[in-house]
Amino acid sequence: MSDLGDDTVPKLPHGVKFREDKARGGYILVGPERIYNIDGVSVEILKRVDGAASIQRIVADLATVFTAEEAVIRPDVEAFLIDLRDKQMVVL
Amino acid sequence: MSETLLDERPQANAKPKPQPPIGLLAELTHRCPLRCTYCSNPIELESRSAELDTETWKRVFSQAAELGVIHLHLSGGEPCARKDIVELTRHAAEVGLYTNLITSGVGVKESQLDALLEAGCDHIQLSMQGADEEITVAVAGMKGAFERKQAFAKQVVDRGFPLTLNSVIHRQNIHQVPTMIEKAVEFGAKRIEIAHTQYYGWALKNRAHLMPTKADVDKTIEQVEEARERLKGTLVIDAVFPDYYAKYPKLCNGGWGARTFSVTPSGKVLPCHAAETIEHLEFWSVSDHDLADVWYNGPAFEAYRGTDWMQEPCRSCERKHIDFGGCRCQALALVGDAAATDPACVKSPHHDRIGDLARSESAYVPDPTKVSYRLIGAA
Ligand SMILES: C[S@@+](CC[C@H](N)C(=O)[O-])C[C@H]1O[C@@H](n2cnc3c(N)ncnc32)[C@H](O)[C@@H]1O
Ligand code: SF4
Ligand code: SF4
Numbered sequence A: 001m002s003d004l005g006d007d008t009v010p011k012l013p014h015g016v017k018f019r020e021d022k023a024r025g026g027y028i029l030v031g032p033e034r035i036y037n038i039d040g041v042s043v044e045i046l047k048r049v050d051g052a053a054s055i056q057r058i059v060a061d062l063a064t065v066f067t068a069e070e071a072v073i074r075p076d077v078e079a080f081l082i083d084l085r086d087k088q089m090v091v092l
Numbered sequence B: 001m002s003e004t005l006l007d008e009r010p011q012a013n014a015k016p017k018p019q020p021p022i023g024l025l026a027e028l029t030h031r032c033p034l035r036c037t038y039c040s041n042p043i044e045l046e047s048r049s050a051e052l053d054t055e056t057w058k059r060v061f062s063q064a065a066e067l068g069v070i071h072l073h074l075s076g077g078e079p080c081a082r083k084d085i086v087e088l089t090r091h092a093a094e095v096g097l098y099t100n101l102i103t104s105g106v107g108v109k110e111s112q113l114d115a116l117l118e119a120g121c122d123h124i125q126l127s128m129q130g131a132d133e134e135i136t137v138a139v140a141g142m143k144g145a146f147e148r149k150q151a152f153a154k155q156v157v158d159r160g161f162p163l164t165l166n167s168v169i170h171r172q173n174i175h176q177v178p179t180m181i182e183k184a185v186e187f188g189a190k191r192i193e194i195a196h197t198q199y200y201g202w203a204l205k206n207r208a209h210l211m212p213t214k215a216d217v218d219k220t221i222e223q224v225e226e227a228r229e230r231l232k233g234t235l236v237i238d239a240v241f242p243d244y245y246a247k248y249p250k251l252c253n254g255g256w257g258a259r260t261f262s263v264t265p266s267g268k269v270l271p272c273h274a275a276e277t278i279e280h281l282e283f284w285s286v287s288d289h290d291l292a293d294v295w296y297n298g299p300a301f302e303a304y305r306g307t308d309w310m311q312e313p314c315r316s317c318e319r320k321h322i323d324f325g326g327c328r329c330q331a332l333a334l335v336g337d338a339a340a341t342d343p344a345c346v347k348s349p350h351h352d353r354i355g356d357l358a359r360s361e362s363a364y365v366p367d368p369t370k371v372s373y374r375l376i377g378a379a
Helices: A042-049 A055-066 A070-086 B055-066 B085-094 B110-118 B133-140 B145-158 B172-189 B201-205 B214-230 B289-296 B299-303 B328-335 B351-362
Strands: A017-020 A025-030 A034-038 B025-028 B070-075 B097-101 B125-126 B163-169 B193-198 B234-239 B260-263
Touching: A034 A042, A042 A055, A042 A070, A055 A070, B025 B055, B025 B145, B055 B085, B055 B289, B070 B085, B085 B097, B085 B110, B110 B145, B125 B145, B133 B145, B145 B163, B145 B172, B163 B172, B172 B193, B172 B214, B193 B214, B214 B234, B214 B351, B289 B299, B328 B351
Parallel strands: B025 B070, B025 B260, B070 B097, B097 B125, B125 B163, B163 B193, B193 B234
Antiparallel strands: A017 A025, A025 A034
16 A cells, blocks of 8 residues: 655646536546546545645544544545546645 | 546437537637648638627636536637737636637747736647747748747746647658657656647648658557657657548547537637538527527537438448547548548548548649648738
């Protein structure tokens, strides 16, 4: 498993937008010439990616909202963000 | 945590209620300081006096966002030739559209670039006519253009914004594909599109000057594959190869009236930017109709949407939901019937003819002084 430090602050780079897709429903992450549908927990993660909150804060927050263990959530959050980083949709 | 790439999903059924569009190409003006021989703009360029005013474009952008458009491509001509380009960009960003500025980069001042980025421009796509000054001048008809493009690219990258280069490939520059890819890396671009010329507008007029040989096309395919592998993680290379030498036609814009559309400088709404070549179609204008009304009910959109309009061999073909019969404009231009199978398809009875045409035109040695430079644009 990859390890992102507690203090890592994920953010959306210039040219990437996260928003609701009112016409089709759900949420989308938009970059140049690409659009990803985002659903479920992923929506909650990206809503918290504001360029200020650290991974630790995001995980702690999600743990409260979903009444789950931080240790359980954390690997999923990291995997999701790393995947998006590899697609140049998130900066870590 | 599922993600699907919306952009690659063709529309499935024959006549379902159309999905909302995802992309709008706004051709803000046909004016342009360059005169590219391959320009896809129509031979009959719309004049400045016919252009939509600022308020109308803003209304169009609001309606587009409401309708479900995600990507707004600001293009032309040269979009930065519009005095209100910053104001229009700001409005597009305010209504939630992802704005992609498609520009030649020449004549865009640094202060104008700053204003555009501040106004919410999300991404910039810069055209590259050649990998050096000599070829750039031969293709675009303007001295000093290469240097200005290079400077513009640097300004974008220095500000931390993503840059895509778009190189339209043809006989005049096909030998420069590897150097163009290197320049893209040097410029700090994230992506380059190696797009073989599509023969519309000025490109159709100049086809005999532009058509590359099959051997040269095959060579670029190898060069692109090699570079793609080598530059993984540094530069994304997207390539579109010419379909005159292909076996099956390309899926044009995700299908007619399925995903994207365009608005001309004067406000005509087109299913694809070359659709005006199909003269019997009736195009509605943003001056008379709401954008949603045009998308769902416009006769030009209905004409070739889905698969009901198809003739044989498309009608009974198992690929009809994959490529939707190819390009309507190309079918008209080469076969004389916009509802025919795109002759780029092996199943078309005219397929051999277009291969022959490509071979003979690419072998022909035209007088370079006879190439038609695009007009700068009527006043
Ligand atoms: C018509 S241009 C207008 C914007 C701007 N003047 C520019 O050249 O970037 C829009 C885009 O289409 C590309 N293009 C122009 N003519 C083409 C053709 N015949 N085939 C394929 N792409 C073309 C350009 O490289 C550019 O990326
Ligand atoms: S002449 Fe060249 S730069 Fe101008 S609009 Fe056409 S393709 Fe773009
Ligand atoms: S026959 Fe028509 S549908 Fe079938 S592959 Fe050719 S163009 Fe596509």
